[in-house]
Structure formats: structure tokens, C-alpha cells
């Protein structure tokens with residue numbers, strides 16, 4: 001459980017809130033790169049309780065400003081995107097990709113240029129990587145080091161990042177990603193299905209064989225590493241080692257021959273969340289089959305693959321008849337099972353009435369880390385968990401079988417993989 005005031009502290013993200021201020025100090029995925037076409041429609045982006053627009057200008061660079069026009073607040077989502085700038089359709093102010101006002105056509109000709117130069121526009125630094133546009137909304141003059149995760153340094157053909165917009169608070173998203181103990185239960189319909197589901201199918205069988213893994217954690221400088229350990233009874237342990245890179249990212253264990261899988265849970269506001277699913281292969285292009293396996297049953301819209309999720313009014317289209325063979329009654333997709341469970345708790349769950357068990361130990365740990373971080377940040381310390389490029393590159397989750405006598409934290413495979421990834 002979490003005291004009401006602590007729950008408020010970690011779940012409220014709007015302007016001026018302690019968590020909102022801290023989260024703005026991290027680079028966050030905002031929209032898909034491919035959704036921005038040069039001279040095309042600007043995209044509305046809502047993040048941490050504020051409305052922005054992202055736009056790609058003629059020369060290909062991306063601008064990121066508040067949705068409200070700096071003149072009098074008309075929506076810049078309606079603006080014309082013309083010759084290296086976004087032009088408000090109300091009085092024609094034109095803003096370039098660097099956030100500079102370059103024209104104010106309603107002003108008198110003799111002062112127009114000087115007037116335009118004087119105007120200030122809040123404009124935010126962006127980067128494009130992994131098929132996503134990333135933005136830094138924080139207060140520092142210099143943004144923190146860019147998160148150089150493996151997937152941010154691969155050819156486009158090796159990465160597929162899709163976003164789902166879901167009706168719950170970002171901490172619920174994070175908690176779903178780190179909660180290993182539900183895999184063999186909530187997702188058992190997929191794990192036991194004959195058709196593959198694209199998430200370590202053969203290994204996942206082991207998770208249903210033993211739904212109560214021993215969970216151990218190792219706190220790291222980026223958050224934590226969790227080992228969900230299942231004794232196979234033959235002197236070996238099946239270890240699923242998840243990497244949690246706070247505040248937004250979780251890397252899901254996969255077998256060595258399968259694509260890697262990352263998640264980001266990025267707050268849209270207190271009650272809505274952007275769930276980024278990032279599938280990537282460090283060695284070769286992703287196959288259409290691999291992408292289909294992850295996103296099967298979803299909407300097909302990469303900017304919101306959850307648009308066909310349903311809602312409480314229709315119980316997310318639960319198919320009771322299917323429950324004979326599919327545990328949850330949600331046989332459409334694995335991500336949807338997670339989204340639906342989180343939405344079913346309500347848009348911002350009150351954790352003060354929870355009754356947690358030993359299987360929930362990771363939630364307790366991560367909440368403690370979030371609370372410590374936000375309190376320290378309020379007390380003037382820098383935001384934690386920002387890493388060097390090398391450190392970001394070395395993060396990868398794995399699922400593997402190891403001798404029970406070998407401590408999972410010393411796993412040679414992890415070390416070798418990290419070393420290889422960092423090279």
C-alpha cells in the first residue's frame with residue numbers, strides 16, 4: 001500500500017507538481033518520427049499535463065512548441081506549415097523550427113521585422129532516434145545526456161516503435177511493466193496457445209509451469225534489475241532478468257535468438273499515458289512476422305495502436321465464451337491484456353487500500369525509489385538515473401537458464417552481452 005499523500009506525490013505530473021518538475025528533466029518520446037512530414041500537418045502532443053505541437057519544416061528539421069500560439073493562443077495544430085515555419089491561421093505569425101518568430105504580417109510594415117524579432121516563444125529541444133521524436137521539457141540550459149539505448153542507434157529497419165494511448169496514470173503503466181508475477185497468469189492464455197505470441201514463447205511456457213517465481217532485485221544507478229527465478233528442479237534455474245530504467249523504461253526479457261523488447265510509459269497527464277512498445281533487433285532487420293506477433297489484434301495505427309481497446313462501458317470487449325480456452329477472455333493481444341487490467345483499476349488508482357504480498361516486492365521497491373527521487377529533487381538535488389552514453393548502450397534484458405548454484409547477478413551471459421553491446 002501507499003499512503004494517500006505519497007500516491008499523490010508520484011502520480012501527479014502537471015506543471016508545478018514535484019513529480020511533474022522532475023520528469024521534465026528527462027528526454028521523453030513524444031511522437032513517431034514518421035508522423036511528421038515535411039510541410040505536413042503539425043501533430044498535437046500532450047505530455048505531463050501540457051499541450052504542444054510538433055512539426056517538421058521544409059528542410060526536415062523538427063520544431064516543438066506549445067500548442068497555444070504565442071500571439072493570442074489560437075491552436076497551432078491548425079496552423080499552415082509553409083516554407084520552413086508554422087504559420088498561425090489567425091493573424092499569420094510564423095514560427096520556424098528553432099522557435100523564432102519570423103513574420104507577423106498584421107503588424108505595420110515599417111516595424112514588422114523588429115516586432116517579430118522581439119517576440120519570445122517557448123521552444124523545446126528535440127532529437128530523433130529509434131523512429132521517435134524525443135523532447136526535453138526541463139529547466140536546465142543544457143539537456144541531460146541523450147538516452148543512447150541500443151534501439152536509438154540502429155538502422156530504421158531494425159526498430160519498430162509504436163505508441164498506444166491509454167486511460168491510466170503513468171505509474172500504473174510502469175507497474176504493469178515491472179510486475180513479473182502476472183506473466184504466467186494474466187497472459188497464460190497466450191503463453192499456452194498453440195500460435196506463437198512473439199514474447200519468448202518457448203521460455204514463457206516455463207512461467208506458467210511455475211507462476212510464483214522467486215524474485216530478487218539489484219538496485220542500479222539507472223533504477224533496478226530484477227531477476228524472476230524459477231527452479232526447474234534439475235539443478236537449473238530459469239532466470240528472467242528485467243531491466244528497469246527509471247523513470248520511463250522497462251526492458252522485457254527475451255531469449256537470445258529473439259528480438260529485444262523495450263517499453264516506455266510516458267505521462268500524457270495525470271489520467272492518460274502513452275505506452276511505447278519498442279521492438280528491435282541489434283543484428284538484422286525486423287521481419288514483418290516479428291512485428292505482427294507483438295502487435296497482432298491491435299488497431300494497426302502505429303500512433304495509437306490501442307485505439308480499438310474498448311473501455312469500461314463495454315468491458316473492453318471481453319469475450320466470455322473464449323474463457324474456456326483463453327484465461328483472461330482477452331484473446332486479441334498481449335499488450336491489450338496489460339492495458340485493460342490497468343484501465344480497469346481506474347484512471348489514477350488509490351494505492352492506500354492495497355494488500356501486497358511477497359510477489360509484489362518489486363512494486364514496493366520502485367515506489368520507494370520514485371518517492372526518494374522526487375523528495376530529493378524537491379530538496380535541490382539533481383534528477384537521478386541519468387546515465388552516460390556507454391551506460392545506456394549496455395542495457396539489455398534477457399531470459400535464460402542458468403545453473404541454480406550460479407548467482408543470477410553474476411550471470412556471465414549478462415556481462416558478456418553488456419560488454420558486446422557497449423562495444
Ligand code: FES
Pocket residue numbers: 069070071072073074088089090091092093
Ligand atoms: S493568435 Fe496566432 S497569430 Fe494571432
Ligand SMILES: [Fe+2]
Pocket residue numbers: 176182183186187338
Ligand atoms: Fe503483462
